[in-house]
Amino acid sequence: MSEHTDPPAPSIMSSPGRGGDDRPRILFVDHTAALGGAELYLSDVAEAYRATAAAFLFQDGPLRSRLEDRGVPVHVFEAPAALDNVRKGSSIGRAAAAVPALVRVSVAIAQTARSFDLLFANSQKAMICAGPAAAWTQTPLVWCLHDLLTEDHFSRLNRWVATRWANLFASGVLVNSEATRSAFIEAGGDGRRTALAYNGINTALFDDAVTDSAALRRDLGIPADAAMLGVFSRLAPWKGQHVAIEALDHLPGAHLLLVGDAMFGEDAYEQRLQSMAARRAVGDRVHLLGFRNDIPRLMKAVDVVLHTSTSAEPFGRVIIEGMMAGTPVVATMGGGPDEIIEDGETGRLVPAGDPEALADAINHVLTGEDGDLVDRARRQAEARFSRAAMLRDVDQHLRDVLAETGVTPTSGHCARPGARVSSD
Numbered sequence: 060m061s062e063h064t065d066p067p068a069p070s071i072m073s074s075p076g077r078g079g080d081d082r083p084r085i086l087f088v089d090h091t092a093a094l095g096g097a098e099l100y101l102s103d104v105a106e107a108y109r110a111t112a113a114a115f116l117f118q119d120g121p122l123r124s125r126l127e128d129r130g131v132p133v134h135v136f137e138a139p140a141a142l143d144n145v146r147k148g149s150s151i152g153r154a155a156a157a158v159p160a161l162v163r164v165s166v167a168i169a170q171t172a173r174s175f176d177l178l179f180a181n182s183q184k185a186m187i188c189a190g191p192a193a194a195w196t197q198t199p200l201v202w203c204l205h206d207l208l209t210e211d212h213f214s215r216l217n218r219w220v221a222t223r224w225a226n227l228f229a230s231g232v233l234v235n236s237e238a239t240r241s242a243f244i245e246a247g248g249d250g251r252r253t254a255l256a257y258n259g260i261n262t263a264l265f266d267d268a269v270t271d272s273a274a275l276r277r278d279l280g281i282p283a284d285a286a287m288l289g290v291f292s293r294l295a296p297w298k299g300q301h302v303a304i305e306a307l308d309h310l311p312g313a314h315l316l317l318v319g320d321a322m323f324g325e326d327a328y329e330q331r332l333q334s335m336a337a338r339r340a341v342g343d344r345v346h347l348l349g350f351r352n353d354i355p356r357l358m359k360a361v362d363v364v365l366h367t368s369t370s371a372e373p374f375g376r377v378i379i380e381g382m383m384a385g386t387p388v389v390a391t392m393g394g395g396p397d398e399i400i401e402d403g404e405t406g407r408l409v410p411a412g413d414p415e416a417l418a419d420a421i422n423h424v425l426t427g428e429d430g431d432l433v434d435r436a437r438r439q440a441e442a443r444f445s446r447a448a449m450l451r452d453v454d455q456h457l458r459d460v461l462a463e464t465g466v467t468p469t470s471g472h473c474a475r476p477g478a479r480v481s482s483d
């Protein structure tokens with residue numbers, strides 16, 4: 060597997076005219092070290108602050124080396140298993156059993172936080188653990204919310220705890236789409252603390268990627284004239300890879316690449332996809348490639364990039380990546396995709412969980428009748444979802460939080476955790 064070299068994120072500079080180095084010292088906190096979309100985002104953001112930042116992870120894994128390779132020092136504090144066992148739909152009993160573990164992790168974060176100006180929690184578990192640490196050490200906390208806090212994704216208890224905890228401890232909440240912001244407010248979160256920063260991708264990765272579609276087809280045994288479709292997501296039921304397999308019934312001869320791993324304990328789903336493909340006699344047209352580091356190359360090689368989530372997506376990095384690759388994108392409507400794609404102009408939106416509609420949209424883009432859709436998509440993606448734009452918006456929010464909470468970067472802090480910021 061070839062690996063793309065990701066050019067370094069530009070380092071966040073000191074503000075001109077301020078005298079001295081006013082780059083904030085940020086401790087980035089994440090509960091996982093697996094490379095999901097949120098962690099790929101984190102590595103780009105943390106890299107931009109590498110001169111003054113560090114990361115605090117609750118486990119060891121690929122994110123650690125990715126951050127270290129980018130010059131970000133990493134503290135790993137192996138969290139007790141009880142914390143890992145709390146999942147999105149967990150009961151009160153299981154959540155209560157995790158409290159001692161939460162305290163231990165919070166204490167460890169607090170010990171590390173003393174040398175930083177700001178805590179940046181990149182996941183819900185990270186925010187829950189970093190909240191008390193922020194209060195003890197008087198360090199402002201920003202929660203980067205990558206999830207839609209809706210009943211499709213989280214239990215009522217989970218939504219209640221997350222929003223109340225954020226209202227209590229977080230001075231700012233960075234949201235990755237308007238959909239994410241609305242769901243946060245609907246679940247009881249304080250909208251005045253939120254600021255929007257869309258994910259952004261380094262376009263150079265896609266400009267520089269060299270692809271050889273013919274060689275890929277040869278390797279996978281895909282005929283030269285067959286349509287080659289790709290889903291580029293971790294394997295999970297709500298990511299809807301099964302819908303793409305069902306769509307093959309309506310797409311004779313088309314082949315489907317499923318790129319991604321079962322990352323968060325969803326191995327049974329991988330088995331289900333395999334047996335489903337075999338049962339429908341499309342096993343020879345479905346190719347499970349596992350987790351790959353050469354997404355730009357693969358996205359440029361396929362004929363259509365599919366996004367098949369069965370419920371609303373908070374953002375959907377794969378959509379903007381497909382647009383940057385210059386490959387037509389067909390995505391499920393709802394949430395982030397509605398904010399990214401203009402249906403029929405820069406991609407195609409289809410209803411969730413509808414394999415026939417998915418196949419129709421794929422057939423449509425394969426005819427090429429949409430004219431210069433891919434050019435428009437690429438221009439839009441570059442204009443709205445560049446890494447530079449993301450870093451600018453994130454930095455603005457972090458500086459607003461520091462100003463509002465009375466912290467002067469690198470000169471020690473006297474924060475009021477939970478103080479409100481109104482950066483929007």
Ligand code: UDP
Nearest residue numbers: 095096097291318319350351354375376377
């Ligand atoms: N991705 C990857 N390798 C894979 C599959 C996916 O690097 O094998 C990346 C993909 O390019 C995208 C991210 O994982 O940047 C997924 O982000 P997205 O927002 O689409 O979904 P999430 O995982 O955050 O729910």
